[in-house]
Amino acid sequence: MENYLSTEFARSGPLLLAEALNKGRYKTAQRVFELMTPEQVVDEVKNSGLRGRGGAWFPTGIKWSFMPKPPLKGPSYLVINADEGEPGTFKDRAIMEKDPHLLLEGILIGSFAIRAETAFLYIRGEYLTAHDALATAIAELEQAGFLGDAVFGTKHRLRIVLHRGAGAYICGEETALLNSLEGRRGEPRPKPPFPAVYGAFGRPTSVNNVETLANVPAIVEHGAAWFKSVGTAQAPGHLLFGISGAVERPGCYELPLGTTARELVEKHAGGVKGGKKMRAFIPGGASTGFLPPEKLDVAMDPESLKKEGTMLGTGGIIVIPEEISVVDAARVFSRFFRHETCGQCSPCREGSAWSDQVIARFQRGEGQREDFTLLEEIMRGSKQRTICVFPEAFAGPLGSAIKHFRGEFESAMTTQQAPHA
Ligand SMILES: Cc1cc2nc3c(=O)[nH]c(=O)nc-3n(C[C@H](O)[C@H](O)[C@H](O)COP(=O)(O)O)c2cc1C
Ligand code: SF4
Numbered sequence: 001m002e003n004y005l006s007t008e009f010a011r012s013g014p015l016l017l018a019e020a021l022n023k024g025r026y027k028t029a030q031r032v033f034e035l036m037t038p039e040q041v042v043d044e045v046k047n048s049g050l051r052g053r054g055g056a057w058f059p060t061g062i063k064w065s066f067m068p069k070p071p072l073k074g075p076s077y078l079v080i081n082a083d084e085g086e087p088g089t090f091k092d093r094a095i096m097e098k099d100p101h102l103l104l105e106g107i108l109i110g111s112f113a114i115r116a117e118t119a120f121l122y123i124r125g126e127y128l129t130a131h132d133a134l135a136t137a138i139a140e141l142e143q144a145g146f147l148g149d150a151v152f153g154t155k156h157r158l159r160i161v162l163h164r165g166a167g168a169y170i171c172g173e174e175t176a177l178l179n180s181l182e183g184r185r186g187e188p189r190p191k192p193p194f195p196a197v198y199g200a201f202g203r204p205t206s207v208n209n210v211e212t213l214a215n216v217p218a219i220v221e222h223g224a225a226w227f228k229s230v231g232t233a234q235a236p237g238h239l240l241f242g243i244s245g246a247v248e249r250p251g252c253y254e255l256p257l258g259t260t261a262r263e264l265v266e267k268h269a270g271g272v273k274g275g276k277k278m279r280a281f282i283p284g285g286a287s288t289g290f291l292p293p294e295k296l297d298v299a300m301d302p303e304s305l306k307k308e309g310t311m312l313g314t315g316g317i318i319v320i321p322e323e324i325s326v327v328d329a330a331r332v333f334s335r336f337f338r339h340e341t342c343g344q345c346s347p348c349r350e351g352s353a354w355s356d357q358v359i360a361r362f363q364r365g366e367g368q369r370e371d372f373t374l375l376e377e378i379m380r381g382s383k384q385r386t387i388c389v390f391p392e393a394f395a396g397p398l399g400s401a402i403k404h405f406r407g408e409f410e411s412a413m414t415t416q417q418a419p420h421a
Pocket of ligand 1: 055171212
């Protein structure tokens with residue numbers, strides 16, 4: 001299977017509509033609007049086994065099948081999650097900056113599938129270049145008659161509303177995003193009700209990640225069997241693996257799910273920068289935690305990483321070189337999560353703050369043996385007692401650091417001084 005997500009990534013600016021049309025873009029969307037039913041689109045996506053690329057890996061076709069069917073009692077919405085706040089993650093940005101029409105064609109098809117006449121594209125506030133590329137591309141579509149009251153000249157209506165967030169990590173969580181979109185504080189809502197029942201403005205809503213939707217045109221064009229021909233049985237297709245940190249060639253690499261971390265880091269990203277040794281790597285964004293280099297042969301798919309006690313998350317690999325201690329790296333993340341908790345739930349608000357203070361103590365060389373128990377208690381006490389899964393996110397780097405690199409923490413109890421505390 002050829003790459004179908006990253007064909008335009010080498011460009012300097014975004015692919016504009018005229019060129020996109022020359023490349024065959026929107027032919028599939030037009031066929032969908034003219035000839036297909038929403039059920040047919042949902043079935044194709046369901047059969048393809050596409051799973052959401054925002055981190056939770058929920059099957060997209062199944063999520064769409066939860067949306068209301070006729071007779072409709074009011075509007076349904078598609079909300080596109082372009083918040084991309086997870087440290088080490090930049091794949092959605094690459095799509096939006098370089099190939100906005102790939103995403104927009106996915107939005108057209110996704111909106112049709114769930115019978116939405118309005119799609120809200122919620123983009124992270126810092127993503128100015130991506131925002132401008134999308135604003136231009138949406139205006140091009142409106143002018144071409146691909147949006148509006150008669151999409152492709154059919155009876156279907158669709159408008160896309162581009163909405164900028166204000167730069168809060170928690171607004172990537174789908175219900176916090178919905179609150180933020182509505183002009184409220186960006187705080188997660190208790191679930192249930194799930195967005196398919198009570199979403200944006202109280203209406204049934206499907207929240208989908210940018211990369212998820214970018215997969216849809218190719219799936220509908222080539223069919224479910226084509227999509228399932230690569231990747232793993234439970235997680236088919238390609239993934240945009242973002243590789244950053246101490247590697248020779250950081251960037252976004254489109255490869256089948258199940259590719260090993262070793263192949264990604266050593267072959268595609270050119271190995272550790274300067275030929276140095278690797279101390280640790282993070283498989284899928286900050287919340288997935290640290291793995292030692294001995295685990296590099298792990299296959300990068302949700303099931304294989306679960307067996308290693310971690311997650312695929314967003315597939316954003318971060319490579320940590322030998323000169324950086326895991327204690328220091330863990331502190332970077334504990335400080336981040338402490339700052340980004342929304343503060344609604346005491347176990348999360350207090351747990352993220354306390355764990356950051358304990359890690360800081362190790363960093364100063366003042367860690368004590370009881371601190372291991374304390375950290376474990378904080379992690380145990382905050383998980384599954386809160387409105388959203390944020391405590392699982394901050395426990396990721398913490399728990400894995402202690403599990404795989406306990407020795408570093410033990411030596412930090414007596415030797416390390418306090419450069420950053
Ligand atoms: C703390 C937190 C942050 C999240 N941040 C993002 C994000 O930046 N982008 C994203 O697409 N999903 C993010 N998610 C996942 C979303 O809640 C949701 O599962 C996703 O947008 C659904 O789209 P998908 O099914 O296409 O993956 C986050 C979840 C949590 C708990
Ligand atoms: S778990 Fe944390 S981030 Fe999630 S709602 Fe509660 S306080 Fe906010």
